[in-house]
Amino acid sequence: MEARCLLRRVLFGPTRNKLKKESFWDSWCPFKSGNHFNDLSLGETLVGGQSFDWHTVGSLHWRGKIGRNIFECRWREGRAEWRCDQKTVRPKELIEEYFCLGEAYESSLDQLPWRSDPVLRRSIDKLKGLRILRQPMDQTLFFFILSSAKSIPQIQSVGEAVFQRFGEDLGEGIYSFPGWDRLSEIPEADLRLIKLGYRAKYVFQTAQFIKSRSGWLESIPHRKYTDAKKELMKLPGVGGKIADCVLLFGGHFLEAFPIDTWIEKSLDNRYLLHGWSTTQKTHFARIHFGKLAGLAQQFLFSAERLGILDE
């Protein structure tokens, strides 16, 4: 057996398969301390509904992409770790930027009214380290147009189908966002074949809108929040809720406060706003949570969705 192996090695070298498997991933690195996650918050950050770039590959183990680079994250022995493809350039910087691992996070958290709000306080406590990722606006817009009346797994699978068909293979079964230029060439009927349903028209028309206004989408992150929201709502299929999701998750506008059914439930039952209109609830959020309402929203959303406030 030994000799056979040796002979094979001399004649053909290590098998291609084995070589690839052993050299793809670099070693695991711990996340910077001081911005530590906990066993809940890492997963919630990655696959809790703000991003659709990650999928679970095992217990407390996720794979996904940052830009066009494949990464993995996991929760192991009481700490969060990440690793990437060996040929990724400056991965540490990518991680730090994507997860906002700087000092600003802690002070942002401290600015939320947790001192006077037991619901928020408990949510933050249970989900230490939960954060808003820095994701690209174009792709985020695409995913949230798909999100209308769909659950997280459905949004992800439909989105991935589009990526797989029209995007680029990045390896490990992960495909890139095709981009709005490419999407503008795809007939609505083709999108319907991939099960986008009535959202197919929104994607198609949004692609035409963006194509006909060079620089428009790129200008959104540079605008003031209210102006940016008003602009996004010009897009077919983008109302107030989706616009806020795109701004919060794709533009890092931390004042955006998307009100979905989970937040609605939280505001109704925990903040006793049952019967208030969406406009009134939005106003309440702005007054009560302040300039970083979107960050507060993420904690309330996850806490409500995970059902961890009623224990």
Add this chain to the structure above:
DNA sequence: CTCCAGGAGATAT
């Protein structure tokens, strides 16, 4: 089989 999901848009009041 019916009902509704992490909505938006159109229409009617």
Add this chain to the structure above:
DNA sequence: ATATCTCCTGGA
């Protein structure tokens, strides 16, 4: 302003 209906699809 508020209420209701429809739009696709998949899962309960």
